[in-house]
Amino acid sequence: MSASLRRLAAAVAGFAVLVAIGTVGYWALGAGRWRPSDCVYMTIITISTVGFYELREMDGTPGARPLTVGLIISGVGVLAYMQSNLTALLVEKTIGLALRRRRMQKAIAKLSGHVVVAGAGGTGKHVIEELMATQTVFVAIDSSEDTLQQVSTEICAGKMLYIHGDATLDHVLLAVGRALKDTPIRRETRALVVAVREGDRHFTYNPDPEHVIDEGTTLIVLGETESILKLRHLVAA
Numbered sequence: 001m002s003a004s005l006r007r008l009a010a011a012v013a014g015f016a017v018l019v020a021i022g023t024v025g026y027w028a029l030g031a032g033r034w035r036p037s038d039c040v041y042m043t044i045i046t047i048s049t050v051g052f053y054e055l056r057e058m059d060g061t062p063g064a065r066p067l068t069v070g071l072i073i074s075g076v077g078v079l080a081y082m083q084s085n086l087t088a089l090l091v092e093k094t095i096g097l098a099l100r101r102r103r104m105q106k107a108i109a110k111l112s113g114h115v116v117v118a119g120a121g122g123t124g125k126h127v128i129e130e131l132m133a134t135q136t137v138f139v140a141i142d143s144s145e146d147t148l149q150q151v152s153t154e155i156c157a158g159k160m161l162y163i164h165g166d167a168t169l170d171h172v173l174l175a176v177g178r179a180l181k182d183t184p185i186r187r188e189t190r191a192l193v194v195a196v197r198e199g200d201r202h203f204t205y206n207p208d209p210e211h212v213i214d215e216g217t218t219l220i221v222l223g224e225t226e227s228i229l230k231l232r233h234l235v236a237a
Contacts, residue, residue, distance in 0.1 A: 011082035047075030181209035191223035
């Protein structure tokens with residue numbers, strides 16, 4: 001849990017405690033004259049400084065108005081603290097995320113000769129573990145940003161360079177009906193096919209060279225940036 005989230009949770013807890021104190025206080029001072037729901041209502045509008053309502057016979061109840069004054073003073077501080085932390089949390093989530101993405105894009109733009117991991121789930125995750133173990137520079141691409149962030153946190157201490165986008169090459173028609181070994185993928189692009197997803201969404205990991213590619217098959221590949229670009233151009237042609 002981030003520091004901003006912890007502070008916000010503390011502020012919400014403080015507000016809840018203040019509401020409980022006010023409710024119990026009014027109920028005890030009223031000696032049963034006021035319903036618990038009225039006590040809660042009175043407490044909340046007092047803390048929020050709305051103050052357009054008073055409990056019946058409140059002016060003749062000793063201690064009721066001092067309690068109200070105390071709730072107003074305490075409520076102003078608690079609500080201000082809660083609002084400031086909520087604002088800080090929203091800014092951290094939106095602006096902070098945008099800044100992190102910008103820094104990541106700049107870092108990726110400076111890379112050269114790095115490995116591109118197409119897909120960060122399943123096989124891609126194991127590939128990333130190996131690349132981290134060998135200290136190989138890489139960039140991961142996946143259509144799920146949640147997966148990318150999870151893998152980055154679990155394996156790379158939150159420092160993984162990644163791009164959120166479609167990492168698969170759908171419907172590779174140039175290879176339909178042919179075995180992997182007979183396609184120009186490896187020979188012309190040097191990209192490595194690490195998995196195959198069939199039309200029924202069944203995955204075959206580390207496919208055999210004799211594996212026949214059917215229409216609608218998706219190839220999940222591993223290679224350097226230049227290799228991936230060559231493969232895209234090959235497919236487009």
